[in-house]
Every structure is written in C-alpha cells, then in structure tokens.
Amino acid sequence: MTAPLTETNPPQVCWNCHERTSGTHFCASCGKLLQMPQAVDYFALFEMSRKLWIEMDGLEQKFLQLSWKLHPDNFVNATEQERELSLKRSSELNDAYRTLRDPVGRVEYLLGIEGARKEGEHKQQAPPELLEEVFELNESLDELREAKAARSDLAALRSRLESAEKNFQGKLGEVDAQLQVAAREWDAALSGDAATRKKIMAQLNGLLNRRSYIRNLVTNVQKELL
Amino acid sequence: MAYSEKVVDHYNNPRNVGSLSKEDPNVGTGLVGAPECGDVMKLQMKINPDTKVIEEAKFKTFGCGSAIASSSLATEWVKGKTVEEALSIKNTDIVRELSLPPVKIHCSVLAEDAIKAAIGDWKKKHGVDVPASEKPSH
Numbered sequence: 205m206t207a208p209l210t211e212t213n214p215p216q217v218c219w220n221c222h223e224r225t226s227g228t229h230f231c232a233s234c235g236k237l238l239q240m241p242q243a244v245d246y247f248a249l250f251e252m253s254r255k256l257w258i259e260m261d262g263l264e265q266k267f268l269q270l271s272w273k274l275h276p277d278n279f280v281n282a283t284e285q286e287r288e289l290s291l292k293r294s295s296e297l298n299d300a301y302r303t304l305r306d307p308v309g310r311v312e313y314l315l316g317i318e319g320a321r322k323e324g325e326h327k328q329q330a331p332p333e334l335l336e337e338v339f340e341l342n343e344s345l346d347e348l349r350e351a352k353a354a355r356s357d358l359a360a361l362r363s364r365l366e367s368a369e370k371n372f373q374g375k376l377g378e379v380d381a382q383l384q385v386a387a388r389e390w391d392a393a394l395s396g397d398a399a400t401r402k403k404i405m406a407q408l409n410g411l412l413n414r415r416s417y418i419r420n421l422v423t424n425v426q427k428e429l430l
Numbered sequence: 431m432a433y434s435e436k437v438v439d440h441y442n443n444p445r446n447v448g449s450l451s452k453e454d455p456n457v458g459t460g461l462v463g464a465p466e467c468g469d470v471m472k473l474q475m476k477i478n479p480d481t482k483v484i485e486e487a488k489f490k491t492f493g494c495g496s497a498i499a500s501s502s503l504a505t506e507w508v509k510g511k512t513v514e515e516a517l518s519i520k521n522t523d524i525v526r527e528l529s530l531p532p533v534k535i536h537c538s539v540l541a542e543d544a545i546k547a548a549i550g551d552w553k554k555k556h557g558v559d560v561p562a563s564e565k566p567s568h
Binding site for chain 2 (some may be wrong): 229330334335336338342343412414416417420421
C-alpha cells in the first residue's frame with residue numbers, strides 16, 4: 205500500500221471560486237464549504253494520519269469544532285447547494301466520529317481502506333484451530349441450552365452458564381489486548397516498509413475474525429442468562 | 431428480512447443433525463467458518479470405500495437460519511451420491527433451491543466449502559491427492 209501519509213487531502217478545485225485549494229473543509233481562497241473530495245477517508249477528515257492509537261479528547265474536540273463549523277444551522281441563508289453540502293458533510297462527520305471512536309470499528313475501517321479486509325461474499329478465512337475451538341465452545345453452550353430446556357437443576361445450570369460467560373469474556377479481553385498490541389505495532393510501522401505493514405494488517409485481520417466469533421459466543425451465552 | 435418457506439422448513443426440521451466418528455477411516459469431516467458473521471459449520475459423510483457412494487451425512491451448524499438450512503440441504507443432497515457427483519454441487523444450486531437473498535449467499539458458499547472439505551478429508555485419509563480445485567475456496 206503506497207497511499208501517501210500526508211496529513212491533508214490532495215488539492216481540489218473549489219466549486220465556487222474555481223481556485224485550486226488545499227483545504228479539507230473550507231476553501232482557502234473564498235472560504236466556502238468545500239465538496240467532499242472523492243478520496244477522502246475518515247482519518248483525513250479529521251486531518252490525522254492512519255494511526256490506530258487516537259487520543260480521545262483530541263478527537264472529540266476536533267469533532268465538536270468541525271460539527272460546529274459544518275452545522276446546517278450556519279447555512280440557513282446560504283444557497284441550496286451549500287445547504288445540501290452542509291447536511292451531507294455533517295452526516296459524514298458523524299459517521300466518521302462514530303467509527304474512529306470505537307477501537308474495533310476503527311481497525312475494521314482501517315483494514316477496509318487499506319484494502320486488507322473484504323466484506324461480503326466470503327473473502328475471509330478462519331484458521332482450522334480457531335474453528336475447532338469455536339465449534340467446541342458452541343457445543344458446550346448447546347449442552348447448556350438443552351439442559352435448560354430439560355429444566356434440570358436450574359441453579360447449577362446458571363452457575364455453569366455464568367462461568368461460561370466469564371470464560372468467553374476472558375477470551376474477548378485477550379483478543380482485545382492482542383488487538384491493542386498489534387495496533388501499536390501498526391502505528392510504529394506506519395512509515396515503514398510495505399511488507400511489514402502487510403504482515404501487521406494480516407494479523408489485525410485475523411484478530412478481528414477471532415473477535416467476531418468470540419463476540420457471538422458472549423452474546424449467545426448472555427441470551428441464555430437473561 | 432423474511433426467510434423463504436424452504437429455509438424455515440429446514441430450520442425447524444433440520445435433516446441429519448448430529449455427528450459421525452471422526453476417527454472412522456470411511457468418514458470425512460469438513461469444518462468451515464465465515465468469520466464475518468461468526469458462523470461455524472461441520473459436515474461429515476460416511477463414504478463406501480468400494481462404491482464411493484456417500485452412505486450417510488451429518489451436520490452441525492452454529493449460525494443463522496440460512497446457514498443451518500444450507501447445510502441441512504447439503505446433507506440431503508449428498509446422501510446416495512458418489513463422491514464425484516457430490517463435488518459437482520454448486521453453491522448456486524443451494525441458493526436457487528432455498529431462494530436465498532444476496533446477503534445470505536455466503537451461507538451457501540459455506541455449505542459448498544463444507545462438502546469439499548469433508549470429501550478432501552476423506553481423500554486424505556485414503557491417501558488420494560486432493561487437487562487444488564477441490565480444496566475449499568475462499
């Protein structure tokens with residue numbers, strides 16, 4: 205991946221004054237709200253590099269500033285084009301903030317824009333050991349369900365379910381910790397060579413896959429505990 | 431999203447749920463998964479070593495209704511077929527039979543992969559080389 209790691213977006217031509225401008229949100233020449241450039245991603249929207257460690261206070265402040273500037277209320281007397289732009293850009297800003305604020309969503313998004321994670325028609329592979337493990341965990345959950353349906357000793361069952369939940373939560377915590385480690389490695393390799401970056405992306409991808417299995421198990425066991 | 435009648439039928443009355451002995455030399459086991467949605471599917475078949483006919487097929491799937499229906503249908507279809515016939519089952523056949531919507535196509539792909547993985551496992555046990563085209567594709 206050779207995407208430039210510049211903090212700002214490539215210059216675009218302002219729709220109003222037709223000057224080439226390097227602004228992200230507003231034209232540097234005439235001050236008009238700019239159109240969303242095609243290539244812009246959520247990191248660039250906040251004028252950040254594609255680092256996975258994000259300082260939350262800073263992100264929130266930037267978000268508040270930008271949402272204030274882009275807010276449709278500022279454009280009630282502007283042209284229809286500007287009103288529409290402000291609406292579109294505000295909603296995009298909200299999406300961007302929601303995505304970047306969530307540590308897992310952020311990794312998913314990064315892998316998406318780096319082309320390392322393809323959603324949809326079966327592009328992901330899971331390692332056999334993971335499948336074995338998940339299958340077994342699911343089977344034990346199934347046994348608990350059956351016992352519940354058979355109305356066997358409910359108190360004992362509850363404690364088994366609770367310990368299963370603890371177990372799954374523990375695994376989720378492990379994956380999240382591993383994700384954090386890999387995220388730090390990503391940040392450190394941000395300006396490094398492509399091969400290293402690719403390796404870390406594959407690692408992040410594998411961890412996300414593992415996480416989605418374990419997340420399902422946690423949800424399922426919690427359903428039984430309700 | 432509404433499931434088709436056939437999906438609901440397979441979901442409510444899944445055929446051939448269960449497992450066969452993994453250690454049995456005539457049993458092939460395929461375990462596949464779709465990480466995006468957290469589905470896991472295990473498909474096993476018992477294959478007659480002389481006639482190469484699939485005499486028994488069992489599945490267990492942890493996943494959505496479409497994944498369960500796809501694997502249930504797959505076990506029904508492979509039973510009585512020869513290994514070669516079973517390998518010709520395509521995910522699109524499953525999509526058509528169950529009227530799966532586009533967002534659920536990956537469930538049918540998973541079932542096709544499971545058939546291939548199970549047969550691949552059986553072939554491995556019998557020392558048959560598995561051509562790359564019969565390994566589960568992703």
